Amino acid sequence: MAHIPYGRQDVTAADVAAVDAVLASDWLTQGPAVPRFEHAIAQACGVRHAVAVSSATAALHLACLALDLGPGDLLWTSPITFVASANAARYCGADVDFVDVDARSGNLSPAALRRKLEAARTTGRLPKIVVPVHLAGQSCDMVAIRALGREFGFRIIEDASHAIGGRFEDAPVGDCRYCDITVFSFHPVKIITSAEGGMAVTQDDALAARLTLLRSHGITREAAQMSRASDGPWYYEQATLGYNYRMTDLQAALGASQAQRLVAYVTRRTELAQRYDTLLESLPLERPWQDPRTQSAWHLYVVRVDAARRRAVFEALRVADIGVNVHYIPVHTQPYYREHLAARGVHCDCPEAERYYAECISLPMYATLRDADQDHVVHTLAVALAA
Ligand SMILES: *Cc1c(COP(=O)(O)O)cnc(C)c1O
Numbered sequence: 001m002a003h004i005p006y007g008r009q010d011v012t013a014a015d016v017a018a019v020d021a022v023l024a025s026d027w028l029t030q031g032p033a034v035p036r037f038e039h040a041i042a043q044a045c046g047v048r049h050a051v052a053v054s055s056a057t058a059a060l061h062l063a064c065l066a067l068d069l070g071p072g073d074l075l076w077t078s079p080i081t082f083v084a085s086a087n088a089a090r091y092c093g094a095d096v097d098f099v100d101v102d103a104r105s106g107n108l109s110p111a112a113l114r115r116k117l118e119a120a121r122t123t124g125r126l127p128k129i130v131v132p133v134h135l136a137g138q139s140c141d142m143v144a145i146r147a148l149g150r151e152f153g154f155r156i157i158e159d160a161s162h163a164i165g166g167r168f169e170d171a172p173v174g175d176c177r178y179c180d181i182t183v184f185s186f187h188p189v190k191i192i193t194s195a196e197g198g199m200a201v202t203q204d205d206a207l208a209a210r211l212t213l214l215r216s217h218g219i220t221r222e223a224a225q226m227s228r229a230s231d232g233p234w235y236y237e238q239a240t241l242g243y244n245y246r247m248t249d250l251q252a253a254l255g256a257s258q259a260q261r262l263v264a265y266v267t268r269r270t271e272l273a274q275r276y277d278t279l280l281e282s283l284p285l286e287r288p289w290q291d292p293r294t295q296s297a298w299h300l301y302v303v304r305v306d307a308a309r310r311r312a313v314f315e316a317l318r319v320a321d322i323g324v325n326v327h328y329i330p331v332h333t334q335p336y337y338r339e340h341l342a343a344r345g346v347h348c349d350c351p352e353a354e355r356y357y358a359e360c361i362s363l364p365m366y367a368t369l370r371d372a373d374q375d376h377v378v379h380t381l382a383v384a385l386a387a
Contacts, residue, residue, distance in 0.1 A: 218242030
């Protein structure tokens, strides 16, 4: 059997033609393909505004800035995530702390969040922003998290890097009914790709305007945003300190072309997840628990095995050329964050995150994974678990 990765992109002839057309056009950097891609994602999510940027990391950074996160402020997120969810706050000079995860889903736990908020209220160190991460494509319990946001006065950025095309309570992830801003990633391992790329979506007009300003140096050419009358057709103003976080038209054309297959991709991933659920039923492992209020986008299919055997099972799969992975090493245990927490005398109490990390293995999951390859993965896993 050929190498089977844990995730991979699917680039079609139509995608190549879409990118070719941009190369032959007048725009290479942000041009007409960017609003086309933004419109496609806004439509898919049922949201008013979508702002394309160079990566989800950039989108998280701008989302924090748009919500006025700065030095002295606190952002809380899940430790079972990619480091970028936390780094966004550090770029703004804010401090980061971590909330333990739910034992079953690995998503930020509303119960742990409440406990931590109540403790923080007594010390006056409440978070300004909480970033729930929809791990593996399954939405967090956003009803509970939003209720806590109202009670304790924090803003919410959903890190939906895994979850485009997923649903919660019968509505698409990204419609922002439970948050201020939702962020997506279009890195090649994610559900759809623009090579590098990300997007911030929001229902809030003012936040959308701020995100748009910040992604391109803080520069505006819109009369309504200017401090004084224009000097002429060349005139622009820098209203604030922004960045060059623009997406290129090449990336946006690829993303817009891929977005047409979003539903088909999530349908195939869901089918593969159901096949795994059936095929793995009798093996000594835990299959991914699903909250009945969610429909996952199935970015990852994560099984949990006895911690004492995880490494041997993982290595047996890798030896068989099956590209399993581990998502994630808890962010609070990374040397950078150990130091960041220790410098403030903060102890991160996240036993469920550490247990999750010790047990998890991400099996191959991508839209073009064939049934026969999946059968081979399951067979190899069964042999490894029996050893
Ligand atoms: C991939 C990912 C990111 C970062 O995405 P980029 O587009 O590569 O910057 C952030 N958060 C999570 C949870 C991710 O999986």
